[in-house]
Amino acid sequence: MKEGPDIARVAALLGDPARANMLTALMSGRALTAAELAQEAGVTPQTASSHLAKLEAGQIVVPRKQGRHRYFTLSGPDIVEALEVLMGIANRVGHNRVRTGPKDPELRRARVCYDHLAGDMGVALFDGLAKRKWIESDLNGVALTPAGINFASEFGIDLDGLRKKRRPLCRECLDWSARQSHLAGSFGAALLDRFYDLGWAKRVPESRIVRFSDAGKRQFHDLIGD
Amino acid sequence: MKEGPDIARVAALLGDPARANMLTALMSGRALTAAELAQEAGVTPQTASSHLAKLEAGQIVVPRKQGRHRYFTLSGPDIVEALEVLMGIANRVGHNRVRTGPKDPELRRARVCYDHLAGDMGVALFDGLAKRKWIESDLNGVALTPAGINFASEFGIDLDGLRKKRRPLCRECLDWSARQSHLAGSFGAALLDRFYDLGWAKRVPESRIVRFSDAGKRQFHDLIGD
DNA sequence: TCAATGCTTCGATTAGCATCGAACTATGAA
DNA sequence: TTCATAGTTCGATGCTAATCGAAGCATTGA
Structure with missing residues (x-):
């Protein structure tokens, strides 16, 4: 009966957790594939497709x-605007996502985000790599520096192998618990794999927690220099 | 798992048609009662309450x-902002509400909105009353002028009786089909009642259409002076 | 005190939608 | 061609949420 722009239809599209996660992931302005978005949303590819x-x-x-x-981008700046306003409201009214209970701060410290390291240690890794000038982050994204390429081969990462995959080597991923970026992309994933191989850390089964051994923790901090 | 402001929760609240209707009605900045909002949303009081x-x-x-x-208002200007951005998006992508089919333009011409006149003739009525300086519209709302009070009694409307009700006498109601205001409130309702009584118009059963007779139409236009 | 009005709570029904497993299509690589 | 990867479609399942009738409070007015 009523006429006019149908707010509800648009809002309903943003009102599903899975879709909202996808859209916030796209707020970076970068185009992401369906599979990446599925990961961001924490759903299976079929669900993401729908x-x-x-x-x-x-x-x-x-x-x-x-x-x-298939790469997806937001259809316009107005979408970003809407998401930002909604974030502001959510923040104001205290609608923050269920923070992982105080009983598992491990999850906030180090967890897998898809296949790379997230949480405080993920952010620390990103910052450390940047401080050592192994990666460079600008508006276009993140990239390895020549020194970083050097480091990678020394650390036992097969960059040429990674480049063959279609996936971007480096990608920033916003970590909400820390509100800072951590490193995604195939290089980010390779780093985490290497941590596993070196015995620095292992995944806790049935969870996203990454648990570092004491020795692993030490070596990790040596690596990033703090 | 993910942390940060929970967009989805807020967006989902705006993403139901009934709620969206209520909220757009509140965009005027005026406080509305639960019953009025139920009407705006086109749902029963129970549903509105929920x-x-x-x-x-x-x-x-x-x-x-x-x-x-119980009067309700929006909790802050950020809500208005969100609704406006969403309206913009909905407009851009062509998500407009099902416009009443071309087969019943009558509905667009004159219909009841709750209990007062809406549609093109509703807007014309509002404009006509304003042009004759019987009502005055400013940021605080609409009000009858002394001349308007005069007119009301001559036209056979018992203003004192209306004032006894708790309902506001005059209220603006945004008409989306015309994108202009028409007159709501108890005075708006009384006017429409008077049109019925005078035989100028009658309601088409089982619909919101108000059908004016030819004579009624003439007198209506005489009244508002065009 | 009784009646009327405004609004809410409860309960039952219904519909829509998110989700995933399984199978299918399409593109690219060997 | 054959295999692998990316993505979609289909079908079934289960949950959530909107809706309204009926009954219950609460406030106001007589």
Whole structure:
């Protein structure tokens, strides 16, 4: 009966946790693939596909085909604006996501985000690599420096192998618990794998927690220099 | 798992049609009662009560008790901002509400909105009353002028009787089909009643359409002076 | 005190939607 | 061609949330 712009339809599209996660991930302005968005949202690819179809139909996101990937971006700056206003409101009214209970601060310290390290140690890793000038972060994203390439081979990471994959080598991922970036991308994943291989850390089964051994912790801090 | 402001929760609150209708009605900045909001949303009082409880819990609206009424207002300017951005998006992507089909333009011409006249003729009525300086509209709302009070009694409306009701005498109501205001409140309702009584118009059963007779139409236009 | 009005709570129903397993399509690589 | 990867479609399941009727408070007015 009522006429006018249908707020509810748009808001409902942003009102599902999985979709909201995808959209916040896209706020960086970078285009992400369906699989990456599924990871961000914490759902299976099928579910993500269904969500993305809805977002696309609602013109909230725009797909771009490239090879066998589909990259998605937000359909315009107004979407970012909306997300930001909503974040502000959520913040004001104290609607923050269930913080991981005080009983497992481990999760906040070090956890996997997809396949790379997140949490305080993830942020520390990012900062440390930047301080050593192994990575450089600018508006276009993150990239390895020549010194960083050097370090990678010394640390036992096969960069050439990684480059063959279609996945970007370095990618920033916003860590909400720390409100700072940590390192994603295939290089970020390779680093974590290397930590496992070196015995510095291992994953706690059935959880996202990454548990460092005492020795591993020491070596980790040596690595990033603090 | 993810942390940070919970956009989805806020967006979901705005993402229900009934609630969105209530909130847009509140965008005028005026406080409305639960019953009025139920009308705006097109739901029963029980349903509205449930929605309002949710909006209140989510701190989107703020209640204020006055007598046996509960007046609601938006909890802050950020809510208005959010609604406006969402309207912009909805507009851009063409998510407009199902416009009443071309087969019944009558509905767009004259219909009841709760108990007062809406549609093109509702807007014309509002403009006409303002042009004759019978009502005055400013930031605080609409009010009858001394001349308007005069007119009301001549037109057979018992203003004193209306004043006894708790309902505001005059209220602006945004008409989306015309994107302009029409007159609500008990005076607006009384005018429409008078149109019925005078035989100028009658309601089409089972619909919101108000059908004016040819003679009624003439007299209506005489009244508002165009 | 009784009646009327405004609003809420309770309970039952219904509908929609998110989710995932399994199977299918499409693109690229060997 | 064959295999692997990225993504989608289909179908089934289960949960959540909107809705309203009926009954209950609470406030006001007579």
